[in-house]
Amino acid sequence: MSYKLPSDEEVADAVRMAISRRGVVNSQRRLAELVLKELKSTDPDFSVTEERVRRIAIDRGIVKVNIIARDSEKKTASNECPVCGVKMKRIRNLTVYGGSINLGYRCSRCGYWTGLTNRRPIRYIFSKK
Ligand SMILES: [Zn+2]
Numbered sequence: 001m002s003y004k005l006p007s008d009e010e011v012a013d014a015v016r017m018a019i020s021r022r023g024v025v026n027s028q029r030r031l032a033e034l035v036l037k038e039l040k041s042t043d044p045d046f047s048v049t050e051e052r053v054r055r056i057a058i059d060r061g062i063v064k065v066n067i068i069a070r071d072s073e074k075k076t077a078s079n080e081c082p083v084c085g086v087k088m089k090r091i092r093n094l095t096v097y098g099g100s101i102n103l104g105y106r107c108s109r110c111g112y113w114t115g116l117t118n119r120r121p122i123r124y125i126f127s128k129k
Helices: 008-022 028-042 050-059
Strands: 063-075 089-094 100-106 113-115 117-128
Touching: 008 028, 008 050, 008 117, 028 050, 028 117, 050 063
Parallel strands: none
Antiparallel strands: 063 117, 089 100, 100 113, 113 117
């Protein structure tokens, strides 16, 4: 079977259609299925990954995302947001000595946050913005 990759704009349009029909979509897999259905109505050969749908939906500001995450034992290794890919800001706490300590990171775009041990996203709930 042949497949084609839709443009970011085509994916974004399909996300807009899917989310305005449903209002709330309670998993990333479900959102990707709905988006793919929209895309296939334009071209049956279109294919898209769940992650690409998530990133475009957040990047274009089409959806509000509610992230359910679980604590892991691993140290947070990077300040890149695992949900949407932007650089996250440090969460700092001022100390009584005038310095500050790093408590973790927060993403200003999608709202994901983590402490110094990693919170792993396990589920996403998307709603219309
Ligand atoms: Zn993010």
